[in-house]
Amino acid sequence: MKSLKLNTLIALLALLLVGQANAQTPYEKGMKAALEQLFSADGGKENWQNAANKFERIANVEKDKWQPHYYAALAYAWMATKEETLSLQDEKMNRARKLVETGLEASPDNVELITMQGYADMLSIAFDPGTRGQTLSTRVFQTFGKAIQMDPTNPRARLFMAQMQDGTESFFGQGHEGSCQTLTKAVENYALQKDNGDFSPTWGQGAAEQMLKNCQKPAEGEGN
Template structure:
């Protein structure tokens, strides 16, 4: 019995050490990702998350943050083909994250973010298809977790863009972004690796409101 308990303790200690190494590596690279300004810096972070994902195949977080990094590179890219390439990579990572953790509000919101940036490549030809997909994803993310401020911030951004495109009133976007900011004020991350981006997006939309 003593041998069994000792073996169990050693196994538990090894698992905790591995988990701590994973968390430490993730936190380091998440911090670098949030501080990134250039495509080169974003790419460096994405590469790091890809390496972590290759060894931590049952963890959704590396895929989530790799997707986020690719989305940000797409946002900064001006060449349509390159923008789509980044979004293709982001979409692939979102799909992997969804396989590990289905129906997660944060992941579904990120999926909508991919669709939203697809619209910007060519609003005239893509607006109908990808706007619909983005709204569907954002509304689903809010339904899955009404307390998720990122889902609301992204929804507000989409509402504002749509209102401007059609020359409509932006009051809906203002209300949604106001709600997002309320949620950000009370937001408590579920874990150390939980996302905490998006507040600036909501503030930018809200700043356009009267």
Template sequence: MQKLFLAILLFIGVTAFAQTAYEKTMTEKIGKVESHLSADEFTALANDFTRIGDKEKTQWLPYYYAAFASIQKGRMAMQSGKTAELDPIADEAQKSLDKASELSKDNAEILILQKMIHGLKMMVNPQQRFMSEGMLAADALSKAEKLDAENPRITLMKAEDTYFTPEQFGGSKSRGLELFQKSLYQFKVYKAKSSLDPNWGKGEAEYFLAQKP
């Protein structure tokens, strides 16, 4: 009986250590996702998250962050005018996000990244792809909102779209700034489900609001 009790304690201790090691590694790498990394560094980070996911097998978050790291690489390419690189980068992100989606259905956070992936693909040729990728992006964000209406990252995505869309197509910088402000309020009260769950975006809202004349 005593041996059984010791065996149970040992199992609990090993399990707790493994969880702690997973959380520690994830926390360290999550902190890099919003950093100003090079394209190669984002690729390496995405690969690191993928390896964690492949090891854990049942955790959706490593694959989610692998997709997000690829998306960050894509956004950096887009800002540099390297639109020819966006399709393959978006495909990389999609592969990771599909794995996350298999492990966590009806997840607003995953749908937000899905919106961003479609957005990257649209930016290859906005005029030609608005009715395809643009509509798919809007649909993903709409589904996310139905699942988690107060999520500040949903409002952040709306703010970006409104801010950067020309006025003749329904955009508005002033309305975009209002939405950035709304997202900032939401960030103050929104509670992530765990220390590893998505919590990004506040810095971006603050950046745009700092540009306000």
């Protein structure tokens, strides 16, 4: 009987310890829920707006955290890609930029936020390339270059740099050796990337790998 009671007590203590280990703070619960919505397979403006709202609520409470601002900015950037007019696209991108700026106040010289600044400008070029390509492209290259210099292992900075290089190469009718070389390094960086548990970004690997596959395809007409 004593042995049975002792075993029961041990089991209860074990369950208690597991429960404590799995306990999450309100910040962790909120971030996980918002991230699940942001990266949901369903996607779409409504999901992204709901996710952005959650991140902004978290940011208003956790003022020392940069991650909620980053993901809210990402959500608005993605929403902009679904808008049909330039004014609505710019409205979303301006919101994204303000969120990045606020995030930089909490975490100055943060490479992910600086990369997001370049990403926002890159999308703005895509929305109106004829008007903005000449004025913004240099700034975007400089921003991604700065991010890479700050952290050569950051895969997103290299992925977006490769996208800019690819667009420039296509515009001038050049080969894609430069962008493909950058992509190769981006994919290598993604392979080494670790989730450190603080909700820092890890996204973009699938896009980098798909772009690299295009690099590995034979050029049009080759082999005929």
